[in-house]
Amino acid sequence: MIIKVIPNTLDTSVETRINGLSDYIHNPNQTRIDYLSDYITQLHASFSHELISEKCVYSNSRNFLDDNIEYQKIEMSQTASLNTRVDDPIVHIVGSFKKFEVPTTQQLEEQIDILSKHLKADDLQMQYALHMDTDNVHFHLIINRIHPYRKNSHNEHQAVELGDGWILNAVHKAVAEIEAKQGWQSEPNPLFIYNTETGECEKNINHISKPDALKINAKILDQEHRHQQKSRVSKEISIASNYQDDLEKIIQPILKEANSWQDWHQQLAGLGILYERKRNGSVFKIKTDDQQSLTFKASLFCNKQVTLKNLEKRWGEFTPHHFDQIKISKLKFNKTAQHKWHESSTISAYHLFQSEDFLVKELHSAYLNMKSTKDLYSQRRRSKYQDINFENEIYKYNKSSFLKQYQKRFPEQPTDTIYTLLHYQHQAEQLTTRAEIRKVFLSQNQNLSQQTSEKLFDQNFLSRNFDSTQITSYADFLRFVSPTNPLLIQQQFLFDQRQSKNFIYQEDPDIKTAKILFDSEDHKEPIGIQNRYGILVFSNYSITRLQQCLKNLHPEHEVSVRGSSDFKNLFKILSQHKSNEIQDTNKSRTLPALSELSLEQLQIGFKQLYQHFKITGECQSTALIKSGLLLNCCGINMSQLTSILATCIQKHQLPQLNQDDQSILIQRLHNLIYTQASKLNKKYFNSNDIEQTWQLYFSLQHQPMINEKCHTLVITNDASQHLKDLALIPKNQVNKSYQQTESLSELDYLQMFEFYEYSRKAKLQKQQELERNNIFTRPKETLKDSDPILQSASPIKKYRIEYRFGETFYIDQEKVAFFESKKSENITVLSQQRDHIHDALLLARDKFGVVLVSGTDDFKRQVQEIAHATNIRIEFDHPLVIDRQVESSANDKIAHNIVHQINEHKTVIPNSPPTSPTIKDQTAPIDKEKSITLDENSKSLNRTSDSYDFGF
Numbered sequence: 031m032i033i034k035v036i037p038n039t040l041d042t043s044v045e046t047r048i049n050g051l052s053d054y055i056h057n058p059n060q061t062r063i064d065y066l067s068d069y070i071t072q073l074h075a076s077f078s079h080e081l082i083s084e085k086c087v088y089s090n091s092r093n094f095l096d097d098n099i100e101y102q103k104i105e106m107s108q109t110a111s112l113n114t115r116v117d118d119p120i121v122h123i124v125g126s127f128k129k130f131e132v133p134t135t136q137q138l139e140e141q142i143d144i145l146s147k148h149l150k151a152d153d154l155q156m157q158y159a160l161h162m163d164t165d166n167v168h169f170h171l172i173i174n175r176i177h178p179y180r181k182n183s184h185n186e187h188q189a190v191e192l193g194d195g196w197i198l199n200a201v202h203k204a205v206a207e208i209e210a211k212q213g214w215q216s217e218p219n220p221l222f223i224y225n226t227e228t229g230e231c232e233k234n235i236n237h238i239s240k241p242d243a244l245k246i247n248a249k250i251l252d253q254e255h256r257h258q259q260k261s262r263v264s265k266e267i268s269i270a271s272n273y274q275d276d277l278e279k280i281i282q283p284i285l286k287e288a289n290s291w292q293d294w295h296q297q298l299a300g301l302g303i304l305y306e307r308k309r310n311g312s313v314f315k316i317k318t319d320d321q322q323s324l325t326f327k328a329s330l331f332c333n334k335q336v337t338l339k340n341l342e343k344r345w346g347e348f349t350p351h352h353f354d355q356i357k358i359s360k361l362k363f364n365k366t367a368q369h370k371w372h373e374s375s376t377i378s379a380y381h382l383f384q385s386e387d388f389l390v391k392e393l394h395s396a397y398l399n400m401k402s403t404k405d406l407y408s409q410r411r412r413s414k415y416q417d418i419n420f421e422n423e424i425y426k427y428n429k430s431s432f433l434k435q436y437q438k439r440f441p442e443q444p445t446d447t448i449y450t451l452l453h454y455q456h457q458a459e460q461l462t463t464r465a466e467i468r469k470v471f472l473s474q475n476q477n478l479s480q481q482t483s484e485k486l487f488d489q490n491f492l493s494r495n496f497d498s499t500q501i502t503s504y505a506d507f508l509r510f511v512s513p514t515n516p517l518l519i520q521q522q523f524l525f526d527q528r529q530s531k532n533f534i535y536q537e538d539p540d541i542k543t544a545k546i547l548f549d550s551e552d553h554k555e556p557i558g559i560q561n562r563y564g565i566l567v568f569s570n571y572s573i574t575r576l577q578q579c580l581k582n583l584h585p586e587h588e589v590s591v592r593g594s595s596d597f598k599n600l601f602k603i604l605s606q607h608k609s610n611e612i613q614d615t616n617k618s619r620t621l622p623a624l625s626e627l628s629l630e631q632l633q634i635g636f637k638q639l640y641q642h643f644k645i646t647g648e649c650q651s652t653a654l655i656k657s658g659l660l661l662n663c664c665g666i667n668m669s670q671l672t673s674i675l676a677t678c679i680q681k682h683q684l685p686q687l688n689q690d691d692q693s694i695l696i697q698r699l700h701n702l703i704y705t706q707a708s709k710l711n712k713k714y715f716n717s718n719d720i721e722q723t724w725q726l727y728f729s730l731q732h733q734p735m736i737n738e739k740c741h742t743l744v745i746t747n748d749a750s751q752h753l754k755d756l757a758l759i760p761k762n763q764v765n766k767s768y769q770q771t772e773s774l775s776e777l778d779y780l781q782m783f784e785f786y787e788y789s790r791k792a793k794l795q796k797q798q799e800l801e802r803n804n805i806f807t808r809p810k811e812t813l814k815d816s817d818p819i820l821q822s823a824s825p826i827k828k829y830r831i832e833y834r835f836g837e838t839f840y841i842d843q844e845k846v847a848f849f850e851s852k853k854s855e856n857i858t859v860l861s862q863q864r865d866h867i868h869d870a871l872l873l874a875r876d877k878f879g880v881v882l883v884s885g886t887d888d889f890k891r892q893v894q895e896i897a898h899a900t901n902i903r904i905e906f907d908h909p910l911v912i913d914r915q916v917e918s919s920a921n922d923k924i925a926h927n928i929v930h931q932i933n934e935h936k937t938v939i940p941n942s943p944p945t946s947p948t949i950k951d952q953t954a955p956i957d958k959e960k961s962i963t964l965d966e967n968s969k970s971l972n973r974t975s976d977s978y979d980f981g982f
Contacts, residue, residue, distance in 0.1 A: 031131070031214050033145075033201045036122040045107045047120050048172075052103045055159040055170040058085045087694050088135050089159035092142075093178065099157075106155050106174050112187035119175040119189060123201070126168040128215055129526055130659075130714075132651040132698045133160070134691040137212055138169060144207050145171065148200040148231075149192040153177060162697055203231035213649040218378035218529060238377065256503035258389055259398065266324075273324060277303070277314065281331050294341070295351035305336075307348055312338035379533035379592070382563040387544035388524040393517050396486045397507045400478060404498050407474045414467045418460055425456050475499045491515040516554050519710045523568070524556060526714075532567040532593030534601070538584050550578055551617045555713075571597065572717030573833045574614040576604050596646055596718055603838065612831045619712070619720055622727035625665035629673065631730045636661060636674050637683045642722050650685055651695065656714070658699045660723060663712045668703060672696050728783060829869075842866065848873075859889075868896050875902045882907060 038047065094102045110119045125141065127133065133141065138160055146152050155174040160167065175190050182188040193200025202221040209216045210224035219238055222231040250261050260268070280301055288294040298305055304315040305328070312328040328337045342348055425432075429452070436448045475498045483496040493512045501507050511518040524546070544561035548554065557575045558567045565579050583589060591601050604612070624635065636657055643653035658671045666674075675692060678684040687695065702711060829840040829847065839849040847866040848859040855878065859870050871893060874881045883893050884907040897904045 031125060031127050031205060031209060032217060033123060033125040033205050035197060035201060036124055038118050038120070038122070044110045044118065044120060047118070048106050048110070048174075049103055051120065051122055051170075051172050052099065052106075052157055055157060055161075055172065056086055056089050056099055058161055058163050085161055085163040086159050087162055087697055088138065088690065089157070090139070091155075091157045092146075093153060093155045102155075102157065106157075109155060109178055109187070110174055110176050113176050113182075113189050115184070115186065116176065116189045121173040121175060121192060121197075123171040123173070124168055125171070126166050128529075128652075129166060130652040130655045131214055131649065132167050132655060132695055133169075133212070134651070134687065134694070135160075136691075140212070141169070141204075141208050142171065144211075145201070145204045148204040148207075149173070149197065150194065150200075151175075151190060151192060153180070154190060160694070162694075162701055167698060206231050215529075215649075218380040236376070238381065254385075256505070257398075257401070258385065258394060258504045260386065273316065274326060274330065277316075277326065278331055281314075281336060285332060285336060289345075291341075291345050291349040294345070295349075299351060304351060306350070307338060310338075312336075312341075312348075379531075379535075379564070379566050380529050383528075383544060383559065383561060383566060385528070387546075387559055387561065388528055390517055390521040390524065392486070393508070393511075393521055394504065396482060397501075397504055400482045400498055400501070400507070403478055404475065404501075407471055407478070411467055411471045415464070418463055418467075422456075422460065472499070487511065487515070491518075513705070513707045513710075519707055519713075520554060520556060522706070522710060523713050524559075527556075527559075527566070527568045530566055530568055530593075532569075532571065532597040533564055533591070534567060534579060534583065535564040535590045535592065536583050536587050537564070538562055538587060547579060547582060549575060567593070567597065568713075570619075570713045570716060571600070572614060572619075573600050573604055574612055574617075575717075576600055577608070577612055580604065580608060594647060596716070600718075603833065607831050607838065610829070610831045612833055614717075615832060616720070619717070621660075621664050621712070621720060622724055623665050624661065624723075624727060627730055629670075629677075632661070632666065632670065632674050633678050633681075633683065635726050635730060636678055638726055639722065640684060642719070654684070654695060655698060655702070656719075658695075659702055659711055660715055660719065662699075662703050663708055663715075664723060664727075668696070668700060671699060840869075864892065864896070867892055868900075871896055871902060871904075872900070879903070880905060884908075 040047075042050070091097075091099075091102055094105055096102060096105065106120075110116075113119065123145070125145075138158075142156070142158055146154075146156070151173055154176075155178065156172060158169055158171040160169045173192070175192065177188045177190055180188045199221070205217075206220060206222040206224040208214065210226060220234050221237055223234045224230075225232050246261075246263055246267065250263055254261050254264060280303070281298075284294070284297045288297060295305060298314075302316055306313055306315060314326045314328060314331070315323065316326075317323050328334075334340065338348060432452060433445070433449060436452065437443075437445065440448065479496045479498045482498065483492060487496075491512045491514070493510060496510050501510070508518060508521065513519075539562055541560065541562040544559055546556050547558040547560055547565065549557050555570070556568060557570065558565045558579050560566075560579075560582055565582065567576065567579060591598055624632065627635070639657040639660060640653050643656050644650075648656065654675070658675070661671060661674075662668070675684070675696065679687055679692065829842050832839045832841060837849050837851045840847050842861075845861065847861045847863070848857055848870040850857045850873075857870050857874050859867055861867070867889075871881065881897075881902065881904045883890055883904050887910060890906060890910050893904060894910070896902075
């Protein structure tokens with residue numbers, strides 16, 4: 031979260047400031063009401079202002095005598111007047127949360143407690159409110175620094191110095207404590223860290239502070255953020271910082287060799303550097319070949335050894351140079367435009383990228399072109415207004431002479447009459463001139479708006495009439511664009527991904543500028559951004575998209591990974607198979623339709639999704655928001671989500687939330703669903719989230735439904751393009767015009783269902799085998815260091831790999847040969863071909879050394895024969911019975927299992943896997959599996975066939 035102290039730039043009176051701020055936090059202006067109303071009425075048949083009218087969702091106050099807001103304003107004004115020495119005792123603070131974070135009322139009260147503790151404002155009057163009128167939930171806090179009863183030495187009420195005068199440090203400490211206690215995601219590069227053991231905020235030893243020479247005024251930074259464009263000051267500082275690193279390397283050896291002022295100046299001038307006195311100090315000056323002249327303080331170099339004072343101690347009184355300055359070519363200096371970070375491998379990825387790296391060039395360039403033209407029109411308008419003001423000053427100066435002239439022409443008229451007529455004539459001329467200027471300005475902007483909209487947008491992608499006069503920032507420009515515009519969806523997603531934690535670090539100086547990486551299957555879908563330090567991976571990652579990112583890295587440079595545990599696990603799997611071409615059957619990231627489920631099933635689904643997001647490390651509110659948003663992407667409307675949330679809380683299936691907190695949470699979901707296109711909302715979920723939803727769908731549906739209109743299988747690279755009628759996600763009944771219909775081919779659907787069913791039944795068989803055997807004995811033999819290790823590598827490259835539901839499938843000749851699970855060290859063999867068993871055994875040997883084999887006796891004999899020929903150490907879960915007759919049933923011929931073990935016991939896999947499921951099979955939900963008896967399960971698993979074909 032971020033907390034800012036807002037300065038008073040309007041220079042208003044105390045009473046006006048109190049009334050204005052108090053009115054605003056309790057009833058904020060609906061700055062986006064026109065845009066949202068335009069958007070919703072355009073896209074929704076049943077529009078309700080309730081969707082957007084609720085801005086202030088919670089408010090409270092402290093240390094007032096009255097609960098009425100109007101009387102509190104009067105009381106605050108009277109208390110502020112009790113100290114006449116303080117011009118502006120009112121402090122305005124704003125705290126903002128990340129996109130999916132929503133505090134409860136109890137958490138907000140705790141935040142105010144922590145803030146007032148660090149600011150030492152426990153006794154001061156304060157009002158605060160929680161707002162949802164922007165893209166991020168935030169709260170406003172107003173504090174009156176005048177103490178209500180404590181007096182100072184002047185017998186006036188004391189003005190409290192918030193944070194003992196260090197208000198910014200106090201705010202940073204409060205942020206650190208709030209994030210640690212409530213579990214919010216911290217901002218990168220924090221100034222303080224909360225120590226949970228001592229309960230104190232400590233200075234962050236890893237904090238990266240900018241030198242004073244690189245710091246920019248907050249007002250300039252705000253302007254840069256508004257326009258998403260670097261200011262002139264920032265550009266100069268950026269250029270100077272690049273030169274400064276190389277100047278240090280040049281000056282140091284010259285300082286060691288020079289023995290006089292003349293020698294010092296001569297050697298510097300030979301490299302295009304001048305050393306000059308400036309006031310009581312000295313500076314270095316260089317002139318680049320692109321007509322830039324840069325100046326650097328001498329105190330910035332060589333640990334201040336080259337300051338004027340220190341050099342005069344060595345060579346006496348300063349002597350100026352007598353050399354002509356030469357221009358310095360940029361090639362002599364730093365070739366990269368990026369700032370050099372020390373120990374960049376440990377720095378948050380947020381600081382390794384520039385804000386302009388996340389811009390959609392087409393949109394931002396159009397905005398800058400429009401802005402430059404509009405600024406030109408505005409400048410001309412101001413110039414003409416200045417001429418009018420100048421003429422007005424001339425009139426005032428010559429008014430008496432004008433009066434005398436008219437008196438001579440009209441001697442019969444009184445002086446007052448002539449003066450009045452002269453005044454109104456001059457005023458009318460000025461008003462007419464101003465009206466003409468304004469008319470020309472509006473006409474110019476109207477033409478500019480029309481040209482910009484025709485050049486950049488189709489009318490279907492405009493949410494309302496484009497008007498350049500109402501655009502003062504890049505955010506204003508984007509509000510005129512329809513939320514369904516692919517460019518706007520892309521831009522908003524890029525803005526939200528600036529602080530992504532998932533980062534693949536690899537330094538490559540050959541990369542000069544940052545570039546956005548797009549999915550090879552969808553060239554409008556950004557999946558990451560790369561610069562010289564590595565790749566920042568966005569939240570919509572999958573194993574195939576990670577593979578695309580790896581292809582953009584240098585193959586010989588070292589790679590390290592930072593981010594969530596889920597991201598690291600996927601990267602680990604990909605690293606093991608990076609030489610193989612991994613494919614994804616769900617390329618379009620299709621979600622299942624959950625609208626046909628009953629309310630009870632949806633409650634189970636909501637609870638399981640909440641637990642899934644909690645396991646990935648999300649805080650409570652974020653997990654609830656993401657669960658609801660994901661269900662909405664699967665076709666569940668807001669009324670159902672409201673009912674599901676209330677019922678789950680009532681049944682104690684979710685954390686307890688009172689009615690106010692539930693309404694706040696639902697209101698935030700409203701904002702996300704009704705102000706953002708569904709395509710954008712789906713981008714925030716990765717492949718594991720989508721697969722979790724499919725598993726949830728299959729587990730809750732006894733008989734998954736396929737659209738009956740589709741009877742023909744179309745096998746192409748993108749079958750969904752040919753099956754428009756096969757919609758697994760129905761159109762939302764509330765927002766029909768922008769809920770995009772998603773489709774998945776029946777073939778892909780069957781594959782996903784079969785993968786899920788096989789995984790589910792294999793897990794059930796594993797439990798049955800454990801019940802039969804309880805435990806297995808620990809193998810007595812282990813691989814010794816002296817044992818020979820085969821150098822031959824397993825020929826895994828001949829297989830095509832697909833990663834589905836957390837398991838890696840090795841496919842040969844369009845059939846699955848074997849697969850390995852990420853949750854356990856198992857490789858399950860599905861094929862009876864000898865070469866497939868041989869390859870699976872080699873893969874197990876390479877990964878674990880000693881291989882523990884379970885399965886039928888026939889399978890064990892085949893493995894034993896292969897292992898003996900290839901000198902692989904194997905062990906059996908149960909001894910192989912030599913004189914036992916080999917069974918000839920289908921159960922012994924279909925599938926076999928290899929369990930890997932090094933030094934630990936592993937669970938036993940059942941002797942035979944389940945059959946290939948068909949779409950007519952009835953499958954029970956996962957929650958009921960534990961209640962099924964062992965005999966019933968055995969009967970259901972005895973149905974087998976001669977081969978296991980996944981239908982590829």
